[in-house]
Amino acid sequence: MKDTAPHEDRGFDPEPSVRRAARALYEETRGLPIISPHGHVDPHLLADNEPFPDPASLIVTPDHYILRMLYAHGIPLESLGVATREDAVVETDPRAIWQRFAEHAFLFLATPTGAWLDHELREVFGIRERLDGDSAGRVYDEITARLAAPEFLPRALFERFGIEALATTDRASDALEHHRDIRRSGWKGRVIPTFRPDAAFQIAAPGWRAELDALARAGGAPIGTYDEFVRALEQRRRYFRELGATATDHGVLEPFTEPLSPADAERLFQQALVGGATAADQRRFEGQLLLEMARLSTADGLVMQIHPGALRNHSRMVFDRFGPDRGGDIPIATEFTRNLRPLLNAYGNDPRLTLVLFTLDESTYSRELAPLAGHYPAVRLGAPWWFHDSMQGMMRFRERTTETAGIYKTAGFTDDTRAFCSIPARHDLSRRIDANFLGGLVARHVIGMDDARRMARALAYDLAKQTYKL
Amino acid sequence: MKDTAPHEDRGFDPEPSVRRAARALYEETRGLPIISPHGHVDPHLLADNEPFPDPASLIVTPDHYILRMLYAHGIPLESLGVATREDAVVETDPRAIWQRFAEHAFLFLATPTGAWLDHELREVFGIRERLDGDSAGRVYDEITARLAAPEFLPRALFERFGIEALATTDRASDALEHHRDIRRSGWKGRVIPTFRPDAAFQIAAPGWRAELDALARAGGAPIGTYDEFVRALEQRRRYFRELGATATDHGVLEPFTEPLSPADAERLFQQALVGGATAADQRRFEGQLLLEMARLSTADGLVMQIHPGALRNHSRMVFDRFGPDRGGDIPIATEFTRNLRPLLNAYGNDPRLTLVLFTLDESTYSRELAPLAGHYPAVRLGAPWWFHDSMQGMMRFRERTTETAGIYKTAGFTDDTRAFCSIPARHDLSRRIDANFLGGLVARHVIGMDDARRMARALAYDLAKQTYKL
Amino acid sequence: MKDTAPHEDRGFDPEPSVRRAARALYEETRGLPIISPHGHVDPHLLADNEPFPDPASLIVTPDHYILRMLYAHGIPLESLGVATREDAVVETDPRAIWQRFAEHAFLFLATPTGAWLDHELREVFGIRERLDGDSAGRVYDEITARLAAPEFLPRALFERFGIEALATTDRASDALEHHRDIRRSGWKGRVIPTFRPDAAFQIAAPGWRAELDALARAGGAPIGTYDEFVRALEQRRRYFRELGATATDHGVLEPFTEPLSPADAERLFQQALVGGATAADQRRFEGQLLLEMARLSTADGLVMQIHPGALRNHSRMVFDRFGPDRGGDIPIATEFTRNLRPLLNAYGNDPRLTLVLFTLDESTYSRELAPLAGHYPAVRLGAPWWFHDSMQGMMRFRERTTETAGIYKTAGFTDDTRAFCSIPARHDLSRRIDANFLGGLVARHVIGMDDARRMARALAYDLAKQTYKL
DSSP states (O other): OOOOOOOTTTTSOSSHHHHHHHHHHHHHHTTSOEEEOSOOOOHHHHHHOOOOOOHIIIIITTOHHHHHHHHHTTOOGGGGTOOOTTOOOOOOOHHHHHHHHHHTGGGGTTSHHHHHHHHIIIIITOOOSOOSTTTHHHHHHHHHHHHTSGGGSHHHHHHHTTEEEEEOOEETTOOOHHHHHHHHHTOOOOEEOOEEOHHHHOTTSTTHHHHHHHHHHHHTSOOOSHHHHHHHHHHHHHHHHHTTOOEEEEEESSOOOOOOOHHHHHHHHHHHHTTOOOHHHHHHHHHHHHHHHHHHHHHHOOEEEEEEOEETTOOHHHHHHHOSSSSOOEEOOOOOTTTTHHHHHHHTTOTTOOEEEOOSOTHHIIIIIHHHHTTOTTEEEOOOOGGGOSHHHHHHHHHHHHHHHOSTTBOOOOOOOSOGGGHHHHHHHHHHHHHHHHHHHHHTTSSOHHHHHHHHHIIIIIHHHHHTTO | OOOOOOOTTTTSOSSHHHHHHHHHHHHHHTTSOEEEOSOOOOHHHHHHOOOOOOHIIIIITTOHHHHHHHHHTTOOGGGGTOOOTTOOOOOOOHHHHHHHHHHTGGGGTTSHHHHHHHHIIIIITOOOSOOSTTTHHHHHHHHHHHHTSGGGSHHHHHHHTTEEEEEOOEETTOOOHHHHHHHHHTOOOOEEOOEEOHHHHOTTSTTHHHHHHHHHHHHTSOOOSHHHHHHHHHHHHHHHHHTTOOEEEEEESSOOOOOOOHHHHHHHHHHHHTTOOOHHHHHHHHHHHHHHHHHHHHHHOOEEEEEEOEETTOOHHHHHHHOSSSSOOEEOOOOOTTTTHHHHHHHTTOTTOOEEEOOSOTHHIIIIIHHHHTTOTTEEEOOOOGGGOSHHHHHHHHHHHHHHHOSTTBOOOOOOOSOGGGHHHHHHHHHHHHHHHHHHHHHTTSSOHHHHHHHHHIIIIIHHHHHTTO | OOOOOOOTTTTSOSSHHHHHHHHHHHHHHTTSOEEEOSOOOOHHHHHHOOOOOOHIIIIITTOHHHHHHHHHTTOOGGGGTOOOTTOOOOOOOHHHHHHHHHHTGGGGTTSHHHHHHHHIIIIITOOOSOOSTTTHHHHHHHHHHHHTSGGGSHHHHHHHTTEEEEEOOEETTOOOHHHHHHHHHTOOOOEEOOEEOHHHHOTTSTTHHHHHHHHHHHHTSOOOSHHHHHHHHHHHHHHHHHTTOOEEEEEESSOOOOOOOHHHHHHHHHHHHTTOOOHHHHHHHHHHHHHHHHHHHHHHOOEEEEEEOEETTOOHHHHHHHOSSSSOOEEOOOOOTTTTHHHHHHHTTOTTOOEEEOOSOTHHIIIIIHHHHTTOTTEEEOOOOGGGOSHHHHHHHHHHHHHHHOSTTBOOOOOOOSOGGGHHHHHHHHHHHHHHHHHHHHHTTSSOHHHHHHHHHIIIIIHHHHHTTO
16 A cells, blocks of 8 residues: 655745745644635534544535546546435445446546545545545445444534634525534534525526515514515625524626616516516516615625526536525626626615625636726625636736736635535645645745735735634 | 757647657557548549659648638738739749748747647658748758658558558549549548538539539539429439548538428429529538438448638638638638527438537537537537647547547547648647647546557557447 | 745746646737826836835835735834825834735735735846745845846836836826836836826715816916917827827716706806815716716827726825825625616727726626626726736636627736836736636636737737737
């Protein structure tokens, strides 16, 4: 067995002066607490604090990065244990799933998934051999043994990972029972919800009416008009804030904003109630609601996040058979300058608003996002997201935004993950790449080492904490 | 005379650890056979195996990369011997054309054309001095002397270049006489056609009716209905396959796909027959036919290639005077996510389909293409194409696709050239850049050297062979 | 006090072979005269040759790069002394403004503004300490002392900066009084106007009618018809040429061109005269006028520049309160291939036209602009502009255009600045980055050092001089 520890200098430019600076900067940030202001960890994990069941359901099945790549190489999702909507027969043996994954681990070479996995196996689980078809069984057994130990319970890991704050993502109608349980339990870990009302805004989606009803139940008041709808949202925001929320999040296809007249808003809402809303209606409705959300944020202080540009469930077959979040979402070109103008003209100069913008369209970094952040006081740039939180992706983000917006209008790192045990790996990679970016600036004599130290700390910790008011 | 051999390390990053790794990886791939699965070499060359006439008509006149740059600097195409449609007087002295080219060779500094030319002159023709106005005559004489020798006949070069398979590009109505001649000749070189039915799909183009008639003649059956049209295409695909074809290719302005009802397809076809099809009609017709092609590929196994995004014959003056392929095509922004959704939903999950996607719009690499390839089993990413098969262009392709799709969903290198003698130079440059890309990953400790070796071989040889079933 | 001179090697890649080549190339260009063919320096400065008033109004208040970043961090423009349209109370103490700026100087770390500022303070004003809240007062006093000296008068600085030619930007109706004064003064500095008729083209803008009247007054003839309008423009071009102009410039939202029939042009013009033109009308009118301008350029030889893609005054609040050019302009995605086709088909092959294209949308570099410049004789690529004249931005420009268009279809550097004292800093940074780009090619053995020297000189001096006929 060959010890295949991830190299201490991974991710750093090999040129000695860059590497030296990058190393020194990384040394200052690697041990900082983790601020995770946006992600998809199931709060149930930390509420119940039960042991993770097995390596496959811990690492493989919930990770759409892994599923999508395996599926793209012709491996059926059923054989990876992904449940179908119609309860077809799927693989249930976690060891077989793990073996299948391990045999294809080479597909993740040079991808962030591969880098995170290596880090996670080594640093979280102490695995010292490389995962492949041959080692799969041994690695499986090692992880299984670890998972049984108390120091691998979710809360123990949370503490060991040095997580200072972890935000989950939750529907507007969510009762936040797990968050309440965590609070009631007396455990000191800071786990907070994020208000994500997408389902309540998607008036053309089949599930909208059910979500509206859930919202009404959650708020304890019927919702029959647009005004009642907005009041319900306002009330839910208050509830989320009581449980620690500091932010909202909005996933939209386009970041379109445009005010509707009260009459038009009401008309759209009534049309939706009778099931008659089209995709175009939804776009207008969402465009109005983003404005409402910005307005409410100026009042209640919740940081507003927009995550646009993913065409969800592009693959109908995968969606119909397996449901959402199985790797079948594909980005589209995204326009911010015109789309956000109404919102920014209304609230972008208001010191009470913080608006964090994310994108899947890297061509907007230098063209639209950095100029917007470099002008409007409210705007901050979210971390490179989803397909782009990779080594090259993070470098591109810094290279394309820093010269126009500086680093102090960016919002720190966002791991955005469902995969709890990958959190340290993701933050570590981000800290490495930011150190490497700054190290390159030092080596090119663009900034000095003292400045770089302050900037590294800001990127790794301060900016996320400030931006998200944590 | 100063010996100006291209440097042995050209294209490699100067940082010693990257260069060392890149060199080692390149050593493993430089001698591998050439798989050329997509290009525009005239099969006539290899069927007749006659000597190339002279340096100008070998190197200058057929190369639209060279013509476009010289033209862009005000050199009339007539003075380069490019025939006009109306038989105007053009330069006929190849030595004069060569001289003109040589005097402007400095314009190609830092371009791939310059790099290919240096390689070709040195490695194919053994020229040891740099081409410029002063050396032009001597270089001309040296090449001319070589061309007379039997080892410079096309087939001898084919073998010396180590070409394992070479695909040409051919109209649907092409009788493939040259391919038949090659087969009949007993020569063992593998030269195969590619089914490219663009002319038969372009119902708004003036030449469509003539192509349809040629298709009917080739198939030996009249084509009076849409169904007969599709059957004729199916029959021609069979014929191409008999002569070794493994792939189809489709050049469209947009990769738009959308099924037509049988009635609508028939109506469009009848409208085209009477000469009444518009550009919008053609778009819909092509959108339907791409679906037909994908369907047929699932049956006959031909790999489907889409090359979208070139606005052909942008310069009407150049087109009217000199015809197509003279450097006057300009790319446009291209959308894949929505346009390909119907095709991918119908066939993208089908293990029998291989769909290779090319682009001229680099902003789609990370935004659309890598995510599509990283999800749909059918999709492979074609090599950086045309304006982008350059050093920086190939690096950008790898940097923007690998982290999402890995390298194993890419299709290997495609030289895409008419210029037969430049084939080794183009593959060599590609192998260098891929070695350099992987060498950079090794030096940054993202992958190990053993992995890198396997990956280098895959990029240089295996992936093209597998993807195109060669 | 720590001496914080900008490092001699700033901007150069740290890899020793690149740095060595970059240094050597930069040594050849750093002392070349400055050609500034496009900028916004107020000619009044050089006509009057009065001392600059104080550090704040010299460096802070006129620089929208500085204003936008400070504003983006919540610093009111009023507190920086920016006058409001309604004469609200603003900060009038230049020392207080300077202090505020200095306290936030860290925001400009790793931005071009920061790099220019360091260079300007050191090289122009001899400041030896770093600007921050602590040093602000001392630096203020030092600059103030310098400004009183005769060698800091604008003309003395012009000469010390080594400016060979400086073009300003002027309305079509401008009487060019300051330019006349400069000529009359006998001073030998070459300061020339640029014909920028935007305001006369924007028929949907509130100020259009006033500009038309000014144009008529300037031309000494009434303008009642479209033909009279074009004749007035033609006459003004003549006037500008008499005062040394060699170029026109056109800021449009889109580079849309499409000929109007004479009747349609007249109808639009008459509609505008009665105040009834819409944004769509203006687009068509501008599309026609760009064609008129290209036509006139083929006759009078003025180089034509197009600067598209900025959505001006995105922030209505900032515009309404402070007027234009305060940092509230945001780029949009820009299309060149289709939009410019009519113009290029009409005049792009004409050897008498030079058309310099700029962009704020970097995705067009390799997709559209380099292919256009690599085909049409008339087209040259303007320098990376505005948000993109930064270290990384300039590298991206070279990396994305050189391989398709070569360097000899680019137009040299354009500082595009209002901030007179930053001119040397901007040209210096550009020369450094071009040297670094070429040094990288040398180190990768793509070009030789002799070629690189010629190319460095071309980029720093020759190309601007040739392109702009200076």
